[in-house]
Amino acid sequence: MKTSNGVASSLLLRLDSRSHTPLHEQLFEGIRARILAGALAPGLRLPSSRQLATELDVARSTVLQALDALTAEGYLVAQAGSCTRVAPELPILSGDRSREPGRPAAARASSSGERGPRLAASARALKPTPVGAPRLGAAPRAFRPGVPALDLFPTALWARTVSRVHARASTGLLDGGDPSGHAPLREAIATHVSVSRGVRCSPAQVFITAGTQQAFDEVLRLALNRGDSVWVEDPGYPGARRAVLAAGGRPVPIPVDGDGLDVGAGLARAPRARVALVAPSHQYPLGVTLSLARRMALLRWAERTRSLIIEDDYDSEFRHRGRPLTALQGLDDAGCVVYVGTFSKSMFPGLRLGFLVVPPSLVDIFSAARAASPAPASTLEQAALARFLAEGHFARHLRRMRAAYRERGEALLDALVAEGSGVLAPRPCDTGMQLCASLAAPLSDLRVRDEAARLGVEVAALSDYFLGRRRDAGLVFGFGGVRPDDMRTGTRALARAIEAARRRDLRTSPPHPRGLPR
């Protein structure tokens, strides 16, 4: 770099005419990097655009384009007589570091070890997903819980519905839309849940969400003061306790038995809890139903203490035989229940649409909380789903899926009896797309799960769903996404995994004690 009297005689830049990056961009980046590195000093006068064009063998317009951009961003200042200088008061980012322009930020930052922004204490505690745990994002295998029968989804029908809505998209639909949700969808949902789930509501009580997790988050943030207790089922859905923690609440594990959540235990452990988060119609992962007596006791408690019940009704529409059980919300005369529904199971998980039904007394608060927010989900997808419901496609799909899940559930039961090595005791399964089986032998369900993963079979370990001291061993199977023919292959591999876990247990005695806290 030669400078004389504060004038750069040359920029010592070389441009690559074969690069994909336009020449003016290369020139912009080259000059910027030299300024940032201090190689072109503040106040330095640059050669004229004509000179630069000659030196670099490019058109003068290319040079002017680069100089204009550098001036707009404050690296250069234009002065009278078309003279251009490096901005006189340019702070250099940090003097003690030799800059290497062009070296990507990734390389620089990753080599800095302990540097980089500090995060919240809770974020620093985050761990990578444990080995063998069902990993979202990877392609589902038998028997990942929570996967519906995507192979039976009427893709073409849904695609046609979506296309029709998009083709006629008004600017109203392209715009943000109603923060509470697309009105026709709220109406269609109100009709559907009153007919098929015994939920009593008007469309104004329905708020669209981007799925169950967002629904939990929203309700809990409105309901909880910091440190408030929340009843959560034990064992239970891990997303429920995560949402409680995220909202600053304290999850209190309440045991679940054959009649569902033990309301008496809840009354004893946390009588002043602000919220109870339950899945009354089809508990996850045990699959039990909350008995009528306990439903009544739960509602009485909520009414008396003015607490809120969040009813997680994720898949009970899929009762294999007979009429789906009526929602708890339908029994609620005191306005204590917020009903949480989702289309992740009834349509498909990638849709990211669900809904809340809030008591009439809370409609204004929920509306106000959303007033300044954007729409809860894609307006066009909301409109497509509204049409899918209103035209009856959804009800027909549900009916077909009920039959399919009955068939798949029975196929899995048969296969488990035939291949279960005598150590698996399946619980009754009359609803949904999951099945829980106790592990009868003194085997660690975590070990069986890991061995199964090695053999290409995905099951969840029951003990992973516990929060308190009790840790029953068992396996949770999702059969929704598994074709009946594939059941046997999966259960055969599972039998081998159980055998392998058993051999390992023999080698590494004493075996992992079943049911004890880990």
Add this chain to the structure above:
Amino acid sequence: MKTSNGVASSLLLRLDSRSHTPLHEQLFEGIRARILAGALAPGLRLPSSRQLATELDVARSTVLQALDALTAEGYLVAQAGSCTRVAPELPILSGDRSREPGRPAAARASSSGERGPRLAASARALKPTPVGAPRLGAAPRAFRPGVPALDLFPTALWARTVSRVHARASTGLLDGGDPSGHAPLREAIATHVSVSRGVRCSPAQVFITAGTQQAFDEVLRLALNRGDSVWVEDPGYPGARRAVLAAGGRPVPIPVDGDGLDVGAGLARAPRARVALVAPSHQYPLGVTLSLARRMALLRWAERTRSLIIEDDYDSEFRHRGRPLTALQGLDDAGCVVYVGTFSKSMFPGLRLGFLVVPPSLVDIFSAARAASPAPASTLEQAALARFLAEGHFARHLRRMRAAYRERGEALLDALVAEGSGVLAPRPCDTGMQLCASLAAPLSDLRVRDEAARLGVEVAALSDYFLGRRRDAGLVFGFGGVRPDDMRTGTRALARAIEAARRRDLRTSPPHPRGLPR
């Protein structure tokens, strides 16, 4: 109701054969309501199904269907000899309330006044949207800020792209998908922002979000401990301070002048802030750009204190002339900047898609935080957007929009000069789809806004965007969604609104003092 020896001789029910509700549903609901009301006592034996069928004049299968459902839900117990009893231990919800089955829950609960669940202190403070404030959900009118040129959006092209993706939807796409976002979309975004925004990143650093607000929430929750300070621009985007409060942080208003955020004031007021939330390329609502000297000072502060900078880059791709200004992220060598982008302006608000670019050192933490979450947005829409970007439609659309916003911005400036009553001093506008004008007369911008709303014109009041003591008066105009021909109509109505506000001020002197805290 006649009962003898604990046997009901009749249910005194009447079914309506012309109702839309199936007969078995009517019977189910009728018996259930009588049990809940205590009219059918616990342990009472019901007439046989044959008797009931005769009494009600329906098929026996109809009766059996209802009795089965009631048994499944625990209201009845089946006993030997096909005898059915009301469940013996049924708690009644609350004895002191006369139940009226069939009366909707809404009516009951709304009449209960102070009853219903308690909520968090923060929720009780929620107020309905103030009159005149831009209300999301209602159809946008001239000049609502934040509305892009939806009339120029290539709806047919987008519909075709969406249709093609839906028609070939694999089960992988129907399934939940990657919690970090659809991989091809992350790739397309990494390419786009590096070319058009000077952002340096790999696809692994890109995380898909459901828009800017969700992005702020996610980053702030990971970055803040309770009570941590956050620099927010004053005046600034209200969603930024809302997100800070929701994450438990303390927003510290930092003044904005012609060079953008006053970094020196930030250093003086909250040197130990954990996060700075800024819009360096195009500040909202003032429209200024953060100067290069301040960019450097901001980055130096963040590096030294290991703080995080959230760069809100919501619309700076729409620089009306010349090259868009390079993102702050491109200057960040220490890995302090999280870049927040959105497709709400560049595509349309109803899409609900945006993205984060996090520093390399934070990729693992963000991945771990999302590992247990569902996909951030509809997988099929993510796939469609990826294709729209990869096929070059997005870049072409941006180019057309840049020209359109230049044209619309100039039309608004011309109209304001012609009709602005001499009291409006528009600030320079070279980017995006908003324009801010100072109100020169001693007029309350809130009053002008309200008068304008009465005349069908939507403008935002600048003083509403302030958080600290300073409250400059001005009007914020969105011109993105306004056709050039409609500009004049809107500004003429606005001139009448200003005249009306002026007359009111004369009547109700002393006038609202401009710039003072309210």
